[in-house]
Amino acid sequence: MTNIKTYNAISPMGLNYLTEQGYTINGDEAPKGILLRSQDMHQETIPDTVRALVRAGAGFNNIPVDDLTQRGIAVFNTPGGNANAVKELTIAALIMAARPVVAAIDFANKTRGGDVSLRTETNKGGYRGTELSGKTLGVIGLGNVGSKVANTALALDMEVIGYDPGLDATTAWRVDRHIGHARNVEEVLQKADYVTVHIPLNADNKHFIDAEKIAQLKPEAALLNFSRGGIVDDAAAKAALDADQLRMYITDFADAVLFDNPKTIITPHIGGSTIEAEDTSALMAAKQLDHYLTTGNVVNSVNLPSIDEPFRTKYRVSIIHRNVPTMLSQIANFFGDHGINIEQLSNRAKNNIAYTLISLNALTDEEWQLIHERFDQVDDIFQTRVLKNNQD
Numbered sequence: 001m002t003n004i005k006t007y008n009a010i011s012p013m014g015l016n017y018l019t020e021q022g023y024t025i026n027g028d029e030a031p032k033g034i035l036l037r038s039q040d041m042h043q044e045t046i047p048d049t050v051r052a053l054v055r056a057g058a059g060f061n062n063i064p065v066d067d068l069t070q071r072g073i074a075v076f077n078t079p080g081g082n083a084n085a086v087k088e089l090t091i092a093a094l095i096m097a098a099r100p101v102v103a104a105i106d107f108a109n110k111t112r113g114g115d116v117s118l119r120t121e122t123n124k125g126g127y128r129g130t131e132l133s134g135k136t137l138g139v140i141g142l143g144n145v146g147s148k149v150a151n152t153a154l155a156l157d158m159e160v161i162g163y164d165p166g167l168d169a170t171t172a173w174r175v176d177r178h179i180g181h182a183r184n185v186e187e188v189l190q191k192a193d194y195v196t197v198h199i200p201l202n203a204d205n206k207h208f209i210d211a212e213k214i215a216q217l218k219p220e221a222a223l224l225n226f227s228r229g230g231i232v233d234d235a236a237a238k239a240a241l242d243a244d245q246l247r248m249y250i251t252d253f254a255d256a257v258l259f260d261n262p263k264t265i266i267t268p269h270i271g272g273s274t275i276e277a278e279d280t281s282a283l284m285a286a287k288q289l290d291h292y293l294t295t296g297n298v299v300n301s302v303n304l305p306s307i308d309e310p311f312r313t314k315y316r317v318s319i320i321h322r323n324v325p326t327m328l329s330q331i332a333n334f335f336g337d338h339g340i341n342i343e344q345l346s347n348r349a350k351n352n353i354a355y356t357l358i359s360l361n362a363l364t365d366e367e368w369q370l371i372h373e374r375f376d377q378v379d380d381i382f383q384t385r386v387l388k389n390n391q392d
């Protein structure tokens with residue numbers, strides 16, 4: 001039975017799906033697939049038997065994607081699976097940034113002795129807040145999470161402006177037409193009373209919100225980070241809070257530099273931690289993993305181009321290779337030279353990586369062996385798999 005290794009708490013919804021398909025979970029065999037959430041895979045040894053690694057979640061900065069690509073390992077995530085959960089916590093954070101909810105709860109709980117009702121009533125004046133209605137929210141990153149946050153903020157009667165230079169057409173359709181599109185991030189920073197960041201942590205976005213950008217915020221603005229630690233320069237945020245150049249900073253990522261600061265609220269990376277989001281993400285992850293391992297089809301991969309076609313022939317050969325000239329003709333010639341008839345050939349590229357899926361109806365054991373012997377020697381080919389159609 002094919003073994004899948006897991007890290008972190010993966011919802012039974014995903015694990016049960018895999019066992020129903022005949023997989024073992026964390027069995028004794030070397031794993032063919034890995035399912036994880038926030039485990040730092042940069043620190044883990046990933047066995048050569050692994051063909052696919054799936055992040056049940058959106059961010060994949062915890063995965064050494066480039067190394068795995070060179071090893072021919074497909075990497076997947078589950079975009080949108082937990083977006084609603086993050087949206088709801090971000091809205092909660094917006095409300096906590098407008099009203100001193102945390103301090104007020106603390107005050108009420110600590111009011112002990114005598115007529116507590118009278119004492120809380122008498123002293124509640126220190127816990128007055130403001131309203132979100134009429135204020136401007138700036139949303140940086142209008143993907144699965146940011147677009148939902150932006151749309152919901154409109155329903156709270158906020159003015160909303162968004163910034164996302166990489167917005168794809170699918171997401172653009174989801175953004176309400178009443179949301180203003182900023183031409184640059186500076187416009188968002190300067191206009192907004194609240195700024196929320198929903199972008200991935202990658203080399204370009206490390207400290208995307210740095211001291212220079214924080215200096216452009218209004219001093220009465222609040223900054224929210226439910227994306228990743230490292231996207232906001234926390235030390236710069238703390239300095240701005242201390243200098244009264246920023247009113248409040250709420251982040252889902254603990255950082256010692258922010259502890260014990262009354263202008264900061266820290267939650268322990270719980271943006272995606274709802275029962276619904278964990279179920280949805282785990283099930284998406286499990287289905288994508290099974291789909292890839294059994295059919296070679298690629299859905300929601302971060303390192304391979306998408307190919308999702310019905311598996312109607314007896315066999316498929318899946319090849320992950322460099323996107324270089326002559327590769328496709330070399331592959332096709334091999335089959336022609338050995339008299340193996342190709343029923344269908346699909347090839348797609350994503351940057352410098354390409355994926356080729358070849359459908360066959362006849363393949364002997366010797367030819368199966370030969371495909372591996374030949375293609376495993378080609379430098380530009382990272383991984384070759386021959387799949388038999390189990391539904392056949």
Ligand SMILES: NC(=O)C1=CN([C@@H]2O[C@H](COP(=O)(O)OP(=O)(O)OC[C@H]3O[C@@H](n4cnc5c(N)ncnc54)[C@H](O)[C@@H]3O)[C@@H](O)[C@H]2O)C=CC1
Pocket residue numbers: 057058059060079080082083086140141142143144145146163164165166167168171198199200201205208226227228252269270271272273
């Ligand atoms: N706190 C938590 O538990 C969770 C955190 N996240 C984090 O939130 C991030 C966003 O999640 P999704 O919206 O699902 O991802 P997504 O991929 O759907 O959207 C990200 C958007 O950010 C845009 N973007 C990238 N760099 C940008 C920049 N410098 N300026 C403006 N826009 C930029 C992209 O074009 C894209 O539209 C994830 O990468 C992850 O790190 C996601 C889910 C849960």
Ligand SMILES: O=C(O)CCC(=O)C(=O)O
Pocket residue numbers: 037038056057058059060082269271272273
């Ligand atoms: O709850 C988790 O697994 C973390 C979610 C997350 O950070 C993500 O999806 O990027």
